[in-house]
Amino acid sequence: MTNDEHVVLVDGEGNPIGTAPKAEVHGTDTPLHLAFSSYVFDREGRLLLSQRAGHKLTWPAQWTNSCCGHPLPDEALPTAVIRRLRYELGLAVESVDLLLPRFAYRAVMDNGTVENELCPVYRVIVSEEAVPNPEEVDAVRWMPWKQFADMVLSGEMDISPWAREQVPQLVALGPDPLTWPVGDPAELPAAVR
Incomplete structure (x- = not known):
């Protein structure tokens, strides 16, 4: 990835209001911006967990869901998911399905660095x-999905703050991640509809 990658800034309603260099967005006053989270499964319903690189600015060395990222300006979210999975994990994707079109979160690290994202969630x-x-x-x-979900819900697994918020919403979709209902793209933020 290039150092001049830009993220899409949005207002509280999800309308685009500009772009900013990714390298400059995350700080103590992070503006609301577009992102995505993806949960990668194999055909047996096992979830791929990833540990963020130790040198990353936000939540270094933290275990989390499979892959997160930011769509480029004018990039469709499924395209961004595929691009980042190839780059971060070397994966070729068979399918990408929207699960939680309205997920959003704000989290603050111990050092004051903030994540502030409209962050639709995808199954891959x-x-x-x-x-x-x-x-x-x-x-x-x-990891088997049920084992992962149970460990997150019980607090036994230390996981990223966004995944901790996403897991209960995913569990509510049913016990089998391969048969979860697909979300409505009309509910996505306006900036990516």
């Missing part, structure tokens, strides 16, 4: 092993 199916890019990911592991 793959049939190959991940090859982590060390610029983005320190480690990966596969």
